[in-house]
Amino acid sequence: MADWQSWKKEAAYVGGAWIGADSGKTIDVTNPATGDVLGTVPACGAAETKRAIDAAAEAFDGLAGMGLMDRVGLLWKLHDALMDNQAALAELLTVEMGKPLAEAMGEIAIGAQYVRWFAEEARRAKGEIVPAGVNGRRILVTKHPVGVVGMITPWNFPSSMLARKLAPALAVGCPVVAKPATATPYSGLAWAALAEEVGFASGAVNVLTGSARDIAGAMMDDFRVRKVTFTGSTEVGKELIRQSADTVKKVSMELGGNAPFLVFDDADLDKAVEGAMVSKYRNSGQTCVCANRIYVQAGVHDAFVEKLVEKTRALKVGDGREDGVEQGPLIDMDAVEKVEELLNDAKAKGAEVACGGARHSNGGSFFEPTVLTGATPEMAFAKEEIFGPLAPVFRFETEDEGIAMANDTVFGLASYAYTSDLGRAFRLNQGLAYGMIGINSGLITTVEAPFGGVKESGLGKEGGSQGLEDYLETKYVCIDGI
Numbered sequence: 064m065a066d067w068q069s070w071k072k073e074a075a076y077v078g079g080a081w082i083g084a085d086s087g088k089t090i091d092v093t094n095p096a097t098g099d100v101l102g103t104v105p106a107c108g109a110a111e112t113k114r115a116i117d118a119a120a121e122a123f124d125g126l127a128g129m130g131l132m133d134r135v136g137l138l139w140k141l142h143d144a145l146m147d148n149q150a151a152l153a154e155l156l157t158v159e160m161g162k163p164l165a166e167a168m169g170e171i172a173i174g175a176q177y178v179r180w181f182a183e184e185a186r187r188a189k190g191e192i193v194p195a196g197v198n199g200r201r202i203l204v205t206k207h208p209v210g211v212v213g214m215i216t217p218w219n220f221p222s223s224m225l226a227r228k229l230a231p232a233l234a235v236g237c238p239v240v241a242k243p244a245t246a247t248p249y250s251g252l253a254w255a256a257l258a259e260e261v262g263f264a265s266g267a268v269n270v271l272t273g274s275a276r277d278i279a280g281a282m283m284d285d286f287r288v289r290k291v292t293f294t295g296s297t298e299v300g301k302e303l304i305r306q307s308a309d310t311v312k313k314v315s316m317e318l319g320g321n322a323p324f325l326v327f328d329d330a331d332l333d334k335a336v337e338g339a340m341v342s343k344y345r346n347s348g349q350t351c352v353c354a355n356r357i358y359v360q361a362g363v364h365d366a367f368v369e370k371l372v373e374k375t376r377a378l379k380v381g382d383g384r385e386d387g388v389e390q391g392p393l394i395d396m397d398a399v400e401k402v403e404e405l406l407n408d409a410k411a412k413g414a415e416v417a418c419g420g421a422r423h424s425n426g427g428s429f430f431e432p433t434v435l436t437g438a439t440p441e442m443a444f445a446k447e448e449i450f451g452p453l454a455p456v457f458r459f460e461t462e463d464e465g466i467a468m469a470n471d472t473v474f475g476l477a478s479y480a481y482t483s484d485l486g487r488a489f490r491l492n493q494g495l496a497y498g499m500i501g502i503n504s505g506l507i508t509t510v511e512a513p514f515g516g517v518k519e520s521g522l523g524k525e526g527g528s529q530g531l532e533d534y535l536e537t538k539y540v541c542i543d544g545i
């Protein structure tokens with residue numbers, strides 16, 4: 064079985080070939096836990112991207128036109144190749160990104176599940192026959208692959224964020240031109256190696272590393288790229304939506320979050336704390352669905368904080384490859400500074416540090432898991448994504464107040480609430496302006512469900528049947544004279 068080093072591809076993959084940048088320039092990739100340079104990747108730009116789009120456009124007819132079960136068979140093989148190499152791919156992910164190995168194993172596994180799910184869903188990409196309004200006519204509605212798809216993904220889930228895009232695209236016959244985040248390119252390049260290994264034709268999957276502006280710019284300018292799917296910050300997402308207008312591309316945008324986590328007086332407190340721990344601290348707080356604001360109803364506030372602090376103190380921080388580590392480093396020093404800035408702002412406005420509150424003694428980009436009490440809407444994290452292991456606790460009195468505070472943001476990705484009142488659960492479903500709502504669950508991502516946000520958290524869905532629909536165009540045929 065190959066080890067993680069052999070999955071570390073120090074080249075881009077374009078038109079079925081592993082290439083360097085035209086300029087010969089490279090970019091260093093480092094391990095955030097140690098600061099060691101792991102290797103390099105090519106600093107590609109617009110010219111290499113144009114060649115990748117040429118290759119993808121050429122591959123389109125072959126990929127879209129092959130027998131459905133042949134394409135599905137390739138996805139089954141892709142699933143198996145991922146799972147056969149799960150440990151090596153997970154280690155590669157941990158060394159470039161920092162998350163604990165157990166989380167990286169989970170990320171590879173859910174990526175494989177997305178591949179399997181979309182292979183299944185592609186077999187159900189059904190059209191419709193709609194009753195015609197007049198005799199002698201038939202109305203057919205049919206589904207077709209959208210065409211070449213450009214994909215841009217972030218560093219926090221370097222493997223599974225691509226899985227959710229690659230799998231539906233390939234399942235319906237759309238060739239791919241992907242650009243993973245510069246901090247974590249190897250898990251993205253591994254998808255190219257896997258696609259090559261299982262037999263996708265050249266041009267079906269292309270993966271480029273290098274300048275985000277140049278690569279994305281070339282994708283956005285090219286009419287042949289009919290869809291762009293992006294996961295990342297709202298700021299960049301807005302820019303891409305603007306750029307998509309010139310060639311009227313379909314866009315899917317998985318953008319930032321600011322998840323509220325509500326705990327009501329009638330909640331099972333131990334379960335609520337367990338949910339808060341997983342929702343807040345997974346990936347050291349660096350997920351778009353991490354609890355960003357924890358709202359606790361007055362009657363259970365103090366008891367909840369006590370339990371949360373106890374569990375937070377017990378978290379083991381360290382190199383993700385070490386046994387039992389639950390919290391890795393943050394991605395880089397900018398991330399540490401951002402967390403410190405939010406912490407200092409909150410302290411200046413009256414918040415109290417209940418535990419943590421400083422850089423970790425491990426040095427580098429490690430930060431202590433931190434609980435803050437006395438959080439208020441005036442503090443910066445009430446409006447901004449923290450993206451780090453900082454858990455601010457707000458107090459609220461009534462259900463209406465809790466919902467209003469939770470909705471007081473431009474974001475609308477994930478939200479969570481703990482309650483034992485069934486009626487309240489339905490009122491929350493109605494009242495929370497979020498694309499995803501976890502009732503009595505802090506971990507809600509699953510392949511069967513449509514993952515995605517509302518408001519400034521994005522457009523479109525990944526997963527579920529909706530996640531396939533985003534890669535399809537609908538045509539209508541009117542047959543007259545029957």
Ligand code: NAP
Nearest residue numbers: 216217218243244245275279295296299317318319320351
């Ligand atoms: P980011 O700065 O927006 O980067 C994401 C991707 O966009 C990277 O590949 C990056 O390339 C590229 N990029 C940067 N500037 C660009 C530009 N001007 N034009 C085109 N592409 C550009 O976000 P991040 O800091 O990596 O990721 C964290 C953000 O992602 C958070 O806001 C988080 O909430 C969000 N996220 C959302 C979801 C979701 O499903 N909704 C999931 C995960 C993360 P470089 O790496 O080369 O800069």
